[in-house]
Amino acid sequence: xxxxxLLKYSxxxxxxxxxxxxxxxxxxxxxxxxxxxxxxxxxxMISVDAPQHELERLLQKLRDLGVEVEEIRRVIKLDESRCxxxxxxxxxxxxxxxxxxxxxxxxxxxxxxxxCEACIPTCPxxxxxxxxx
Amino acid sequence: MEIKRTIAEINEKIKRGDAVILTAEEMVxxxxxxxxxxxxxxxxxxxxxxFGLMCSSGAFLNFxxxxxxxxxxxxxxxxxxxxxxxxxxxxxxxxxxxxxxxSKGMEYxxxxxxEDLVSGREIELEAKAYGTDCYPRREIKLTFTIHxxxxxxxxxxxxxxxxxxxxxxxxxxxxxTYMGTLLPKFGNVTFAGTGELGPLAKDPNYETIGIxxxxxxxxxxxxxxxxxxQHDPKKQRGTIMVAGDLKQMDAKYLRGxxxxxxxTSLFVGIGIPIPIISERVAASAGISDxxxxxxxxxxxxxxxxxxxxxxxxxxxxxxxxxxxxxxxxPVSPLSSIKISxxxxxKLKELIEKGEFLLSEPVARLSTEREFKPMRQPExxxxxxxxxxxxxxxxxxxxxxxxxxxxxARGGFDHLPVVDDSGTLVGIVTSWDLAISIGxxxxxxxxxxxxxxxxxVENEPIESVARKxxxxxxxxxxVIDAFRRVVGIITTDDxxxxxxxxx
Numbered sequence: 347x348x349x350x351x352l353l354k355y356s357x358x359x360x361x362x363x364x365x366x367x368x369x370x371x372x373x374x375x376x377x378x379x380x381x382x383x384x385x386x387x388x389x390x391m392i393s394v395d396a397p398q399h400e401l402e403r404l405l406q407k408l409r410d411l412g413v414e415v416e417e418i419r420r421v422i423k424l425d426e427s428r429c430x431x432x433x434x435x436x437x438x439x440x441x442x443x444x445x446x447x448x449x450x451x452x453x454x455x456x457x458x459x460x461x462c463e464a465c466i467p468t469c470p471x472x473x474x475x476x477x478x479x
Numbered sequence: 480m481e482i483k484r485t486i487a488e489i490n491e492k493i494k495r496g497d498a499v500i501l502t503a504e505e506m507v508x509x510x511x512x513x514x515x516x517x518x519x520x521x522x523x524x525x526x527x528x529x530f531g532l533m534c535s536s537g538a539f540l541n542f543x544x545x546x547x548x549x550x551x552x553x554x555x556x557x558x559x560x561x562x563x564x565x566x567x568x569x570x571x572x573x574x575x576x577x578x579x580x581x582s583k584g585m586e587y588x589x590x591x592x593x594e595d596l597v598s599g600r601e602i603e604l605e606a607k608a609y610g611t612d613c614y615p616r617r618e619i620k621l622t623f624t625i626h627x628x629x630x631x632x633x634x635x636x637x638x639x640x641x642x643x644x645x646x647x648x649x650x651x652x653x654x655x656t657y658m659g660t661l662l663p664k665f666g667n668v669t670f671a672g673t674g675e676l677g678p679l680a681k682d683p684n685y686e687t688i689g690i691x692x693x694x695x696x697x698x699x700x701x702x703x704x705x706x707x708x709q710h711d712p713k714k715q716r717g718t719i720m721v722a723g724d725l726k727q728m729d730a731k732y733l734r735g736x737x738x739x740x741x742x743t744s745l746f747v748g749i750g751i752p753i754p755i756i757s758e759r760v761a762a763s764a765g766i767s768d769x770x771x772x773x774x775x776x777x778x779x780x781x782x783x784x785x786x787x788x789x790x791x792x793x794x795x796x797x798x799x800x801x802x803x804x805x806x807x808x809p810v811s812p813l814s815s816i817k818i819s820x821x822x823x824x825k826l827k828e829l830i831e832k833g834e835f836l837l838s839e840p841v842a843r844l845s846t847e848r849e850f851k852p853m854r855q856p857e858x859x860x861x862x863x864x865x866x867x868x869x870x871x872x873x874x875x876x877x878x879x880x881x882x883x884x885x886x887a888r889g890g891f892d893h894l895p896v897v898d899d900s901g902t903l904v905g906i907v908t909s910w911d912l913a914i915s916i917g918x919x920x921x922x923x924x925x926x927x928x929x930x931x932x933x934x935v936e937n938e939p940i941e942s943v944a945r946k947x948x949x950x951x952x953x954x955x956x957v958i959d960a961f962r963r964v965v966g967i968i969t970t971d972d973x974x975x976x977x978x979x980x981x
Contacts, residue, residue: 430530430734430746430815434659436799437667437811446799450816468660470532470736470744472586 348395348457350379351405354414357387365390368407374400379441379460391418391460420461421477424454428473435465435474486687486754486839489523493833498523500830502823503676503764510765519761524830524837525753527678528695528822531671531814532736533747534657535637535708537575538593538725541629542604544570549606550614557581557605558592565606569614573634576735576745588743591735593633596625597697598730631725633696633733637707639749641679641717642773645670645791645810647803650779651930655740659813661778668775668801669811673819674768674793678751679717681764687754688719689840695750695826696721698729700835711850719844721749732822748818750826754837768794775801780935781942783852862943863936865976866957866966872897875904875924882923883912893954893967896927901963903956906931933958934968944973 353365360383369376379391394401405415422443431452435444443458444465454474465474492498499522501509506525509518540563550569557563560580563572578589595602601622610617625631646658647668654661659669674680682688692703701723710718732748755761771793776785791801797816800807829835872895873882882894886909896905905927915926934943934955946955947970954969 431817432531432746432815433812434669435811437669437809438660438662446812446816450812450820467739470738470746471734472737 348393349401350391350393350418352416352418353390353392353408354416355383355387355389356412356414357385359412360385360387362411364408364411364413365392367411368404371407372400372404374404376404379458393457418461422454422456422459422461423475423477424452425473425475428471429469430471430473432470434470435468438464438468440464483757484523484754485756486837489754489756490836492523493830493836496831496833498830500524500526500827502820502827503527503681504820504823506681506761506764507675507767510762511767515758515762515765518765519755519758522755522761524827525681525755525764526750526823526826526830527676527681527753528748528750528819528824528826529639529673529677529814530732530746530748530818530822531673532657532738532744533635533638534577534742534744536593536633536635536745536747537573537589538596539571539573539630539632539634540596541631542570542572542623542627543629545616545619547616548614549608549616549619550611551606551608554606554608557603558589559587559595559603560605561587561589561592563589577742579743585737585740585742588735588737590743590745593725593745594730594733594735596631597725597728597733599624599626625726628726632722633701633725633728634704634720634722635707635747636720637709637718638721638747639678639707639719639751640672641677641683641715642771643671643716644773645775645796645801646778647775647788647808648779649777649788652932654778655738656778657738657741657744658778659811660739665803665806665808667811668796668803668808669813670773670791670793670796671813672773672793673814673816674771674797675766676816676819676823678749678753679719680771681766682751682753682760683715683717683763683766685712685717685844685846686760687756687840688751689843691838691841692751693836693838694721694723694752695748695822695829695835696723696728697732697748699723699725699727703840706844706848709850710845710848712844712846712848714850716850717844732818746815748822750822752826752830752835752837768792768797775803780937781939782937860940860976861936862934862938862940862957862968863966865940865972866936866968867972868966870895870956870964870967872964873907873923874898875922875927877923878921879912879915879923879926882907883909886912891969893956893969894923895931895956895964895967896923897964903931903933903958903962903964905929906956908953931956933962935959936965940973940976943968947973 377393381390382388441458551565556565556572563574574589576590580587606619648661690705704720707718707720734746772790775788775791892909894907907927934957956964957966
């Protein structure tokens with residue numbers, strides 16, 4: 347099952363190859379969705395497609411290496427009955443999770459969403475909503 | 480030989496069920512393949528469509544009389560807490576798309592009231608009147624639906640721009656405009672209009688579209704009242720005023736909307752049939768997205784005349800990427816191409832079934848009208864009129880103590896920080912210096928604000944004042960195109976100006 351995890355780095359951990367070590371040890375394929383990190387620390391959002399026990403092993407390894415781990419428990423919803431496919435959101439979305447298809451229908455690809463929420467107020471129809479669980 | 484047919488002849492064919500009708504996009508294909516002459520022979524009608532935010536929209540509503548009677552005229556009327564125009568007779572109001580709710584602000588406005596009306600939902604009416612001998616009642620509060628009204632007439636003074644513009648933003652800050660959210664440093668492009676699908680774009684000389692033309696207006700049959708406000712035919716920016724029975728309309732094509740930090744509006748769906756009366760009309764109905772060019776404007780400049788970054792075709796805009804200075808920039812349409820297409824298809828279907836007949840225009844739309852700017856008695860005051868030109872600056876490596884001395888000696892509060900080439904790299908204020916005492920920091924570089932809010936020389940003073948207010952700051956450096964400091968403006972300068980004006 348695919349899950350998104352937010353890794354929070356302190357200033358000291360920011361310069362160490364933490365994620366690389368965890369990947370090397372677990373052998374899991376980790377997809378980095380975005381990284382906002384500098385010498386004062388920051389965060390990286392990853393997505394991992396693995397069975398629960400393997401995922402847990404990766405997360406434990408990261409915790410052991412001193413990184414704060416937070417599973418993303420958010421969900422973004424496109425209310426199809428409200429959307430008019432105007433596309434106001436598509437150029438605002440930093441990851442192309444929102445895009446217009448060839449026939450100019452709006453498509454939301456949640457896999458790519460990093461929950462930056464930039465699209466939410468941009469939607470003139472208030473058709474995009476973030477849920478937390 | 481020029482192919483010619485009359486609208487009456489086309490209507491006869493429609494009634495017989497043998498008229499050939501194409502959507503605007505199908506016509507583009509046909510003209511591209513076979514040319515305008517062949518297309519003119521084959522095709523009788525081309526259907527267009529547009530579905531976009533049209534702020535100049537609204538509806539007249541008539542409530543009938545209460546007992547005892549009340550006169551809204553000269554009083555106040557609110558529909559779901561949104562103010563409606565009451566300067567008419569006793570029980571007529573006009574609800575405009577951009578009017579904002581008193582309680583919900585931009586989240587709910589006149590556009591939403593219109594959508595709710597058309598959807599048959601209950602609306603709250605609240606009115607206050609001054610009372611007369613014939614209309615003694617002073618207040619009324621009730622709920623109603625569109626079915627309770629005598630008339631509900633959508634009447635939009637300016638819709639369906641022939642061509643619009645595309646927008647981008649050169650500044651360092653996100654802008655919230657009627658062209659949507661514009662990301663800093665050319666981060667995105669937005670555009671309005673539907674290009675080759677758009678009604679007036681396909682009859683640019685207004686040969687068939689005119690006063691009285693029957694149109695598809697939000698699911699009902701509406702009419703063109705005349706040229707729209709700001710009709711600007713010489714710049715190919717024609718507009719139309721339209722009207723139709725709101726009670727017959729479909730809420731699918733009238734949607735209330737909120738443009739972030741700008742206001743409320745209304746998505747309006749319009750389709751206009753173009754009778755192919757000549758080869759020339761066939762040729763213009765076949766104009767493609769590649770041939771319709773619009774200006775890509777820099778909304779970073781808050782003036783009436785915004786700089787044109789480049790010309791761009793609707794074909795490039797619809798591709799999803801536009802090139803600006805060698806970089807591919809993502810694009811947002813603001814009109815729904817999907818629903819615009821649907822409208823052109825729907826209109827085609829209605830004509831094919833004989834349920835929608837074409838009409839002869841009563842008169843043509845003006846091809847000569849000039850669009851004038853507002854007559855303003857006062858000159859526009861811009862940053863360079865007000866700024867202090869002798870700006871004292873410091874370097875990032877200047878010691879904090881030295882910077883403090885400079886400010887104290889000069890008796891001012893803002894010290895722009897520039898590098899060796901004179902380029903602005905930061906700013907320190909007397910406040911920054913005060914709070915740095917005892918922090919152990921030595922150089923200006925350690926305490927300066929690096930993301931400096933700036934103004935440009937030709938920026939209207941209203942825009943500068945807005946920046947000061949929004950960012951809660953008391954001064955901005957004025958910079959040139961190379962980010963060199965050419966002046967500084969403070970809240971004091973603006974206060975003095977207002978003092979003088981009074």
